[in-house]
Amino acid sequence: MSLGCDVARLPCDVAVLPQPMTTTYDPHHPMYLDEAQTRTALAQAFDVCNGCRKCVDLCPSFPAMFRYASQGGTSDAGQMTPAQQDHVIDECFQCKLCVVGCPYGPGQQETAHGFAHGSAHGSAPSYVLDIPRLMLRADAMRNANGQVTVRDRLSSALIGHADLVGKLSVQLARFANRLVGAKPGSVVRRLLAVLTGVASNRVLPLFAELRFSRWFDLHPKVRVGKKQGRVTVFPTCVVEYQEPAIAQALVRVYEHNGIECGLSKAACCGAGYLHSGDLAAFTKVAVDTVATLAAEVRKGNDIVVPQPACSYVLKHDYVDYVGGPDAQLVAQHTYDAAEYLMKVHRTEGSSLDMQFTGEVPDAITYHAASHLRAQKIGLQSRDLLKLLGAKVSLVEQSSGVESLAGLRTIKADSSLRASEQLGKLVNRARGGGVPGNVVCGDCHLSNTAIAEQTGVVPLHPLQLLARAYGFAAD
Ligand code: SF4
Ligand code: SF4
Structure with a gap:
């Protein structure tokens, strides 16, 4: 099913696509989970990509897509079988990077509703391409139509119940860590993979013995001096149960700078379900999370999130999947942890304390997490780190595991290749390990992948800032 166009003739040719775009991306549309319509939408989108090919190096999905679209000496994504489409979908680990520079992506031609309804030229609908959002639709369609294996259902349930798994694992941290901390490829990990669908070949983040919210309740309340803001910390499951030191550093740095911190009553953003296709x-x-967070915003708080995939869900996915004024309100008031600090620093009348009397590294190798780049908010963490006076080298490469979906067996090989590439780039940027060079990244899952590939354990930017102010880690 060729659209009969190549990218050189876009966008006028794609402007006459027959299918209303609302069906393609709108999860509330009655045909959203229809298999025939979903597969037609995939063929249309893959045809546009096949004409463009800009994303060929981003992940294994695109090379597979282009190979299938070119089979038999033709150039037609419509000839792909459902199994070939499924292979392309399975290789996607939801890094979102293909929308960042896409000339047909959201923001280039999109309407205020998030879906295109009309072209700039008049009546014909314009074409908005959002491959990750289409992959989510395809996963949801396959899930709804019973096209996933029992093991995939198990891993979806496990990853989806991140909050419950985290609660139990923190209670039984020593036992849980003997399982998830077992050597990749070991018998324990292979058994775990059979039972849960979690990749046996990847290093997994360990569980903490004291969850962040417990630490927050115990830590002495600080009376902030000149008040510069009031936030609700949405710690996310990853930080709450696996790396609470990130949120502890966040609270210390924020309070030090006159930003009052409260704790969210909402626990999990639900990304695990979304990225596994369990739409319901x-x-x-x-x-539930939108209602809880909207109430916090109405009390005058902004929401800060220290894990990029989850701040992406609050800012973007809730608007699409929940919609309405509360979802918009939450999206407008949600900030990544560094983004909020830079807002304070750049706003007239407020600023960050620039007296860094603690430990400041000479040089920082900073990994820009894909889900932050996809938020198109600039490199706020990089700018924050520059305030320390350190030389900052930037690494922009997906880890393949920014969302937990990348740790599923079905995506293990493709996400591992991305992590290996990330490891090489990090090692190159840090000059092979020059003394005084610290590795740093916003995403704890990516940081775990960097540690796996390089042997160096990265810190979150807020942890570096806490050190620079002289705060000792707990
Ligand atoms: S996602 Fe956009 S930029 Fe990437 S190959 Fe497809 S059309 Fe090109
Ligand atoms: S979201 Fe990432 S992994 Fe998925 S198709 Fe786009 S670039 Fe590839």
Whole structure:
């Protein structure tokens, strides 16, 4: 099913695509989970990509897509079989990077509703391409139509229940860590993979013995001096149960700078369900979380999130999947942890304390997490780190595991290749390990992948800032 166009003739040719775009990306559309319509939408989108090919190096999805679209000496994504489409979908680990520079992506031609309804030229609908969002639709369609294996259902359930798994694992941290901390490829990990669908070949983040919210309740309340803001910390499951030191550093740095911190009553954003195709379970979590966070915003708080995939969900996915004024309100008031600090620093009348009397590294190798780049908010963490006076080298490469989906067996090989490439780039940027060079990144899952590939354990930017102010880690 060729669209009969190549990218050189876009966008006028794609402007006459027959299918209304609302079906393609709108999860509330009655045909959203229809297999025939979903597969047609995939063929249309893959045809546009096949004409463009800009994303060929981003992940294994695109090379597979282009190979299938070119089979038999033709150039037609419409000839792909459902199994070939499924292979392309399975290789996607939801890094979102293909929308960042896409000339047909959201923001280039999109309407205020998030879906295109008309072209700039008049009546014909314009074409908005969002491959990750289409992959989510395809996963949801396959899930709804019973096209996933029992093991995939198991891993979806496990990853989806990140909050419950985290609660139990923190209680039984020593036992849980003997399982998830077992050597990749070992018998324990292979058994775990069979039972849960979690990749046996990847290093997994360990669980903490004291969860962040417990630490928050115990830590002495600080009376902030000149008040510069009031936030609700949405710690996310990853930080709450696996790396609470990130949120502890966040609270110390914020309070030090006159930003009052409260703790979110909402626990999990539901990304695990969304990225596994369980639309009903995600929407249920999302509706509750939006209501809880919107109430915090109405009390005058902004929401800060120290894990990029989750701040992406609050800023973007809730607007699409829940919608309405509360979801918009939450999206407008949600900030990544460094983004909020830079807002304070750049706003007239407020600023960060620039007296860094603690430990400041000479040089920092900074990994820009894909889900932050996809938020198109600039490199706020990089700018924050520059305030320390250190030389900052930037690494922009997906880890393949920015969302937990990358740790599923089905995506293990493709995400591992991305992590290996990231490891090489980090090692190159840090000059092979020059003394005084610290590795740093916003995403704890990516940081775990960097540690796996390089042997160096990265810190979150807020942890570096806490050190620079002289705060000792707990
Ligand atoms: S996602 Fe956009 S930039 Fe990437 S190959 Fe497709 S059309 Fe080109
Ligand atoms: S979201 Fe990332 S992994 Fe998925 S197709 Fe786009 S670039 Fe590839």
